[in-house]
Amino acid sequence: MDETLAEFFRRTILKIPMTEMMTILKTWNFMSENQLQTVNFRQRKESIVQDLVLLCEENHASLNDAAHLDIIYTQFHRHQKIWDVFQMSKAPGDDIDLFDMEQFKSSFKKILQRALKNVTVSFRDAEENSVWIRIAWGTQYKKPNQYKPAYVVYYSQTPYAFTSSSRLKSNLPLLGQALTVASKHHQIVKMDLRSRYLDSLKAIVFKQYNQSFETHNCTTSLQEGSLGLDINMDSRIIHENKVEKERVQRVTQEIFGDYPQPRLEFAQYKLETKFKSDLNGGILAEREEPLRCLVKFSSPHLLEALKSLAPAGIADAPLSPLLTCIPNKGKNYFKIRDK
């Protein structure tokens, strides 16, 4: 094992928090149980890492093993990255091909290697027929940089791929090309949807967020307790606007459903519309060019926050469709222009 690889191992292990060390090492499954037992986990982290790197050396660890460990770490810490969604489509006349994961992997790797020569591509199969891909980019003349990799999560036989936003924008077209060709699609577009929460993005694009839509009516009695009239039943408190309150609840229910919303933390609206005002006049009203402005909503849990706006009395129900269409359209970056 050469010096750079040992260093890569050292840094990868070092970033794993001590509380997760055991779980991650076991998931990695590279060192045997007996080997792990020889390591004293009660010493300083630097020394533990030293011991672990020695073990890796003993096992003749390769770059691919290190990449695997890095993928596992990222899988555990997926919320630390911001994920983009790419949507692919087939050409109109295309047949439905049989999908083979091995074939996908090899052709994906081949395309990148042919173009860049120096690139590390590693795969790790994950739950629900998905595959995690780690790409360490290099160039024709430069070794791949292992410390700024891009991650891609692809669910087999679906037209969607999720990529961690990376700083290397120049490689994005190539990555898109590799994904389309390997998964036998025709075209790829980046959706206006980003979030830290990979699982929520998945739920949005695969429309999994409100699955029991069909059983909507059967659950009416159940939801009333959960969302609707959760006010306590002290007879000394009388709600005067009960009818209005029930309407707000009902409208909210119809729009958002009664299941937990997928988790997004921002939505952004870029307005490029002409300035409108009730008060006529003013220098802005005569401007020909649109008035540019950017409205950004952010919250630890944006959709739940929007859902509770009307019941909390902060906004009128129903909310603007621009706010409520986010999961439906699979979009949290909007551009609004005059019609």
Place this chain on the structure above:
Amino acid sequence: MSALRPLDKLPGLNTATILLVGTEDALLQQLADSMLKADCTSELKVHLARSLPLPCSVNRPRIDLIVFVVNLHSKLSLQSVEESLCHLDAAFFLGKVAFLATGAGRDSHCSIHRNTVVKLAHTYRSPLLFCDLEIEDFRAAMAQRLVRLLQICAGHVPGVSALNLLSLMRGSENPSLEDL
């Protein structure tokens, strides 16, 4: 939907009724809960409304005190209170109306200037109370205070009437706008 009048009904026996008006339902609900927990010899009734006028279908007892809750973080709440005030009989302003402004603690979140509510309360010659309803201890203290005001308004405290409450407006620390 007619204007609400203060003395168009006979009082219930030992009953004091307060009406909390504000758009933010959760805050009102919490305040109502705190009020009912407060120690009180009268029988309390708390009515919560989003805005006035109240729907006329319901048979409600005489209302002794109306508190308008304005959340300084929300322009909607101020606007709704301003609109509601038109549906109130002038006789209520003889001590049976109070304004409660919440949210002043977090200055950066405020979208309404404090002076705006001060002016509003002054225009309607009614006392203005400040309290961060989101903080439980503050809320409990405010609830206690409101219960006391309510008892006075309902005539359950001998020797003091709602009219005396107008003295709340001229605190020594906050000279009224006219004095300034």
